[in-house]
Amino acid sequence: MNWRRPAISIWNIKIVDIPLSGYNFYEKLKSWWTQSSLCNAMGMIRFMLPCLFCLENCKERDRKISEEQSHRENNGGDERTENLASRSNEQSEQCCGSNGICSHEVLRDGDRDSASKVVPNKFARKASFKLSWWCKGDQSDQHKHDIVSFERGNITTAERSSKQISLKWESQPQTVIILTKPNSTSVRILCAEMVRWLREQKKLDIYVEPHVRAELLTESSYYNFVHTWKDETEIMLLHTKVDLVVTLGGDGTVLWAASMFKGPVPPVVPFSLGSLGFMTPFHSERYREYLDSILKGPISITLRHRLQCHVIREAAKNEYETEGPILVLNEVTIDRGISSYLTNLECYCDNSFVTCVQGDGLILSTTSGSTAYSLAAGGSMVHPQVPGILFTPICPHSLSFRPLILPEHVTLRVQVPFNSRSHAWASFDGKDRKRLAAGDALVCSMAPWPVPTACQVDSTSDFLNSIHDGLHWNLRKTQSFDGPRDT
Ligand SMILES: NC(=O)c1ccc[n+]([C@@H]2O[C@H](COP(=O)([O-])OP(=O)(O)OC[C@H]3O[C@@H](n4cnc5c(N)ncnc54)[C@H](O)[C@@H]3O)[C@@H](O)[C@H]2O)c1
Numbered sequence: 123m124n125w126r127r128p129a130i131s132i133w134n135i136k137i138v139d140i141p142l143s144g145y146n147f148y149e150k151l152k153s154w155w156t157q158s159s160l161c162n163a164m165g166m167i168r169f170m171l172p173c174l175f176c177l178e179n180c181k182e183r184d185r186k187i188s189e190e191q192s193h194r195e196n197n198g199g200d201e202r203t204e205n206l207a208s209r210s211n212e213q214s215e216q217c218c219g220s221n222g223i224c225s226h227e228v229l230r231d232g233d234r235d236s237a238s239k240v241v242p243n244k245f246a247r248k249a250s251f252k253l254s255w256w257c258k259g260d261q262s263d264q265h266k267h268d269i270v271s272f273e274r275g276n277i278t279t280a281e282r283s284s285k286q287i288s289l290k291w292e293s294q295p296q297t298v299i300i301l302t303k304p305n306s307t308s309v310r311i312l313c314a315e316m317v318r319w320l321r322e323q324k325k326l327d328i329y330v331e332p333h334v335r336a337e338l339l340t341e342s343s344y345y346n347f348v349h350t351w352k353d354e355t356e357i358m359l360l361h362t363k364v365d366l367v368v369t370l371g372g373d374g375t376v377l378w379a380a381s382m383f384k385g386p387v388p389p390v391v392p393f394s395l396g397s398l399g400f401m402t403p404f405h406s407e408r409y410r411e412y413l414d415s416i417l418k419g420p421i422s423i424t425l426r427h428r429l430q431c432h433v434i435r436e437a438a439k440n441e442y443e444t445e446g447p448i449l450v451l452n453e454v455t456i457d458r459g460i461s462s463y464l465t466n467l468e469c470y471c472d473n474s475f476v477t478c479v480q481g482d483g484l485i486l487s488t489t490s491g492s493t494a495y496s497l498a499a500g501g502s503m504v505h506p507q508v509p510g511i512l513f514t515p516i517c518p519h520s521l522s523f524r525p526l527i528l529p530e531h532v533t534l535r536v537q538v539p540f541n542s543r544s545h546a547w548a549s550f551d552g553k554d555r556k557r558l559a560a561g562d563a564l565v566c567s568m569a570p571w572p573v574p575t576a577c578q579v580d581s582t583s584d585f586l587n588s589i590h591d592g593l594h595w596n597l598r599k600t601q602s603f604d605g606p607r608d609t
């Protein structure tokens with residue numbers, strides 16, 4: 123019987139390929155020894171070299187595993203480490219398996235052109251690197267977060283930042299504030315009913331606006347237990363007392379609620395008593411059912427980003443107005459007001475010149491506000507959980523001015539140039555108009571205090587329901603089946 127010793131290919135070179143003849147083991151060994159002795163020196167070198175490389179390779183892999191393990195330990199996960207470790211074990215098993223040559227280790231990254239031919243590209247490795255968030259002006263490493271991981275030279279996002287957020291109470295909510303749309307009889311009736319139910323059934327402390335408390339008391343002295351506030355200072359402290367904000371009205375009431383909180387905002391439960399109700403997913407008729415479940419938790423939350431705006435007066439160069447930043451949930455608009463001239467606004471993003479807006483004005487909008495004024499001015503609709511700033515011109519006198527969406531971390535500056543023919547006007551969520559004279563600027567960036575609004579289902583379902591039900595987005599009669607068609 124003839125048998126052949128298996129050919130061993132390393133780096134595309136055949137080391138030994140020896141036909142053996144004879145029937146007993148001694149014969150075979152002798153024959154092998156005689157023939158192989160000629161190339162023993164070369165053979166040994168060729169044999170040992172790959173093994174050394176293999177050893178280096180194993181060391182490198184072990185180092186990677188321990189790095190991966192410590193990274194995983196820091197991040198609480200171990201799946202990838204396990205995978206890597208098991209891959210490594212598999213490979214070491216093969217590596218130290220029956221032939222003991224570990225060729226696959228040396229050839230691991232090689233491109234096979236046939237069963238035995240391998241391209242020697244093992245050492246053409248890509249340089250490893252790491253990407254991370256970087257906050258401008260941030261001297262320390264505190265705010266740097268890994269956003270990508272390096273896996274065999276490929277960039278991959280480690281984690282998505284905006285997942286569905288869920289709020290779970292750790293203790294029972296005690297205090298609720300109810301904010302209502304003014305001058306509405308249906309809202310007033312519902313408010314009185316809700317206050318009674320929350321008090322009697324849920325044993326909660328309730329806050330309302332001063333004029334609402336007065337209205338309730340004219341109805342009955344029963345409502346004496348309802349709390350309110352006296353001045354701005356007490357409003358500033360509301361967030362420290364209130365567990366939940368309930369709004370009864372339309373989107374304007376949600377904007378109103380948001381504007382009351384200049385810092386942190388408690389979770390807002392918006393009941394719909396308006397015409398559009400883009401941000402108000404809760405039907406007021408079923409308030410008991412909804413509030414019951416919300417008070418128990420958990421609640422799906424949409425974290426609605428806000429913009430913080432500063433007006434910088436040329437007269438008081440580089441000083442913010444004393445009243446501090448103005449927070450907007452929808453948008454800040456800089457327009458021509460009553461002036462009949464084109465606005466002329468110079469826009470900068472992190473000090474880089476963006477463009478000069480010549481038209482009716484400019485909207486800097488949050489993604490929540492993307493379905494409001496910005497939409498009417500031709501901006502995109504953006505899911506509210508997407509962190510970004512919309513840069514939407516109003517009637518630009520240019521054929522090529524398309525709206526932009528900028529990343530959340532930028533600071534925008536809109537400046538009225540000295541040669542401007544007119545003043546500009548800034549308004550904040552459609553309110554509080556401020557005149558911007560030549561040389562004045564508005565500086566705008568993402569605020570650190572978002573508005574957490576409770577979802578009826580979840581962020582995405584609520585958003586899609588709003589654009590379908592509220593805006594009748596892409597509503598079209600379905601084409602009938604009978605008619606021309608592909609054969
Ligand atoms: N041309 C326009 O579309 C236009 C003009 C001025 C103001 N607005 C918007 O009105 C907002 C102020 O709202 P208000 O209720 O105090 O004034 P309002 O009573 O005049 O209502 C404006 C309308 O915008 C809707 N709206 C508000 N926020 C929305 C949002 N995030 N998504 C979808 N629709 C929304 C409201 O439901 C309402 O129907 C401003 O922030 C601005 O976005 C729009």
Ligand SMILES: Nc1ncnc2c1ncn2[C@@H]1O[C@H](COP(=O)(O)OP(=O)(O)OP(=O)(O)O)[C@@H](O)[C@H]1O
Pocket residue numbers: 301302303304331371372373374375376377378395396397398399400
């Ligand atoms: N508590 C409040 N105090 C003062 N003004 C309020 C209050 N709540 C809402 N508003 C203002 O009242 C206006 C109308 O409110 P809202 O948008 O809620 O009602 P709506 O116009 O009936 O609803 P929709 O906008 O859906 O048609 C808005 O401009 C809003 O800023």
